[in-house]
Amino acid sequence: xxxxxxxxxxxxxxxxxxxxxxxxxxxxxxxxxxxxxxxxxxxxxxxxxxxxxxxxxxxxxxxxxxxx
Numbered sequence: 178x179x180x181x182x183x184x185x186x187x188x189x190x191x192x193x194x195x196x197x198x199x200x201x202x203x204x205x206x207x208x209x210x211x212x213x214x215x216x217x218x219x220x221x222x223x224x225x226x227x228x229x230x231x232x233x234x235x236x237x238x239x240x241x242x243x244x245x
Contacts, residue, residue, distance in 0.1 A: 182206065183221055 186206040190199050203222065210218045 182209070183218065187222065 183206070186202055189202050193199060193202075206222070207215070207219065
């Protein structure tokens with residue numbers, strides 16, 4: 178599984194209002210996953226990372242983005 182494929186699929190799903198198109202995009206992405214990548218790929222699509230909370234909040238992200 179490549180992150181850029183996940184991101185482009187997610188962006189494409191978000192940019193269309195067509196439910197049929199959303200289903201087709203998600204279906205194509207899931208079908209392209211290797212069997213070992215399937216649980217992780219689907220988890221990322223629904224916004225559930227395997228490790229759960231990552232321990233940083235919006236304030237930390239904002240601070241990092243200002244410094245970088």
